[in-house]
Amino acid sequence: MVATFARFLEQQHAAHGTDQALIDTVAAVVAACGAIQAKVRLGALAGVLGEAGSGNVQGEAQKKLDVIANDILVAALKAEPAVAGLASEEEDSFVSCNEGGRYLVLFDPLDGSSNIDVNISIGTIFSVLAKPEGSLKTESFLQEGSRQLAAGYVLYGPQTLLVLTFGKGVAVFTLDDKGEFVQTAANPQVPAATAEFAINMSNRRHWEEPVRRYIDELLAGSEGVRGKNYNMRWVASMVAEVHRILMRGGVFMYPKDNRDPAKPGKLRLMYEANPLALVLREAGGACCDARQDMLDIRPQALHQRVAVVLGSREEVEYLCRLHD
Secondary structure (H helix, E strand, O other): OOEEEEHHHHHOOOOHHHHHHHHHHHHHHHHHHHHHHHHHHHHHOOOOOOOEEEEOOOOOOOHHHHHHHHHHHHEEEHHHOOEEEEEEOOOOOOOEEOOOHHHHHHHEEEOHHHHHHHOOOEEEEEEEEOOOOOOOOOOOOOOOHOOEEEEEEEEEEEEEEEEEOOOOEEEEEEEEEOOOOEEEEOOOOOOOOOOOOOOOOOHHHHEEEEHHHHHHHHHHHHHHHOOOOOOEEOOOOHHHHHHHHHHHHHEEEEEEEEOOOOOOOEEHHHHHHOOOHHHHHHHOEEEOOOOOOOOOOOOOOOOEEEEEEOOHHHHHHHHHHHHH
């Protein structure tokens, strides 16, 4: 099974007929993540910690590394002829890249950035779509998650890991001491059942009733209706939460709450929820907005937010039934 990332891409082309331009697009993203990893690893030694003194389109304060990671990815994708355009959580609108490009890349350059300064795992999340015919416009990017051709993330933690799917299973790679990603797992499977959940409990008073009921059932443990004890985890880095679920199961929730009725959720559909939903689906997991499959949602805006429930299938489906 052990293979370099480059060899894995060759096998994808040979065994599955994966388009070389799509492979080149994904390779450009991963190469950029290698450069981001070098900045993350050095932290204060490279002067990259702290606030950038700017805000993104969502009105959130940016960290220096948010801006650096975004700039690295934008430069790398503009230099890749296969990329027609990109959309980033940190950009107001889409960015045109190459007129003859066939693919669109969407990304969160640094997920979990509130954890940067305290050295907790963060990551880059990415998604690749086919460019529709015609001139590039916002609507070109507004495609259901089921139409993603590739998706994945790079996790900057104790090890730097790449997790990738082309819609035919999931591959996991570890960055070695030569700066090369080497495959270390093939087709991990999310257990259908779990006794572990992740949610920000401080927001309980804002949740919808079905979510409060669900969490109360979990907290009741073996004496409650679920008949077993659950453990809670909360990293405040979605990419780290998802990787834990990929490796050992669990359910992650960032539900809708009543603080702002105009926002159906906090997380971004196209930069976070869709790519991670595809990864987990390919590993046997599930993802929804508590009412429908995440990958079936038709985006209405580039920075659209959604509620997110993802992970072990039994728990995701159970919470959806409570909403029904």
